[in-house]
Amino acid sequence: MSGELSPIDKAKFVAAKRAADYVEDGMRVGLGTGSTAAWLVRCLGDQVKNDGLKIKGVPTSTRTAQLAREVGIEVISLDEAKWLDLTIDGADEFDGDLNLIKGGGGALLQEKIVATASDQMVVIADVGKEVETLGAFPLPIEVIPFGWQTTQALIEETLISMDVLGRQATLRMNGDRPFITDEGNHILDLHLNRIGNARQLSMVINQMPGVVENGLFIDICDAVVIGYGDGRVEVRDINEGTVETDRLDFVESDNLFSDLAD
Numbered sequence: 001m002s003g004e005l006s007p008i009d010k011a012k013f014v015a016a017k018r019a020a021d022y023v024e025d026g027m028r029v030g031l032g033t034g035s036t037a038a039w040l041v042r043c044l045g046d047q048v049k050n051d052g053l054k055i056k057g058v059p060t061s062t063r064t065a066q067l068a069r070e071v072g073i074e075v076i077s078l079d080e081a082k083w084l085d086l087t088i089d090g091a092d093e094f095d096g097d098l099n100l101i102k103g104g105g106g107a108l109l110q111e112k113i114v115a116t117a118s119d120q121m122v123v124i125a126d127v128g129k130e131v132e133t134l135g136a137f138p139l140p141i142e143v144i145p146f147g148w149q150t151t152q153a154l155i156e157e158t159l160i161s162m163d164v165l166g167r168q169a170t171l172r173m174n175g176d177r178p179f180i181t182d183e184g185n186h187i188l189d190l191h192l193n194r195i196g197n198a199r200q201l202s203m204v205i206n207q208m209p210g211v212v213e214n215g216l217f218i219d220i221c222d223a224v225v226i227g228y229g230d231g232r233v234e235v236r237d238i239n240e241g242t243v244e245t246d247r248l249d250f251v252e253s254d255n256l257f258s259d260l261a262d
């Protein structure tokens with residue numbers, strides 16, 4: 001990737017770069033998965049190399065672990081870290097209460113475990129991820145491969161009995177084979193369009209045999225750093241509302257941006 005980057009990549013980049021300010025020397029940091037989180041990992045790697053930043057990173061996927069090692073971040077397991085100061089991750093959707101849908105990249109299980117084991121979770125996202133009501137993005141549900149069709153039917157039938165509209169759960173594919181998560185499971189994508197009561201839905205889904213976890217993150221995220229294609233960033237904090245609107249100086253960050261983009 002080089003040359004002129006799309007506004008959406010710039011938005012992801014500025015959100016990641018601003019969120020890197022949350023990271024302090026000596027921290028144990030959960031490293032999210034996805035294209036936005038990848039910018040964060042590269043920004044932190046740059047600080048490790050050039051500014052002597054010392055952190056230990058707990059990656060939320062094999063992809064992130066590989067990238068983190070490549071850019072020079074010390075990688076440890078969650079069990080080695082035991083508890084994290086901070087997790088920074090992307091999201092597929094976030095609403096006004098900072099509840100999320102995650103798992104578009106299939107990493108929701110490790111992401112939820114890592115975020116829940118952190119003092120603070122900061123989400124980084126381009127402004128297109130903001131929604132009034134969660135659910136336009138299909139909700140990923142990680143299920144064990146054994147009897148997955150029975151689990152799929154149970155999910156659909158339970159939602160019918162709850163009068164939930166639009167409840168088709170489709171098996172995520174990788175080419176002509178089922179997608180396999182890092183934990184060896186499948187993903188069912190639940191097409192709802194609109195999620196009325198996310199907390200209740202999350203609890204109901206997680207009670208079903210065969211379900212490992214779902215991609216609703218309720219009351220886990222503390223702040224969202226929202227990036228715009230023109231370099232603006234906005235920080236929305238769960239306790240303080242919008243705390244800052246800023247514009248990253250693209251002239252200053254241009255080198256880093258194009259280095260990282262290459």
Ligand SMILES: O=C[C@H](O)[C@H](O)[C@H](O)COP(=O)(O)O
Binds near residue numbers: 033089091105111
């Ligand atoms: O499983 C993937 C993760 O939940 C990602 O954080 C999410 O899908 C957002 O990814 P991206 O930053 O690529 O839009």
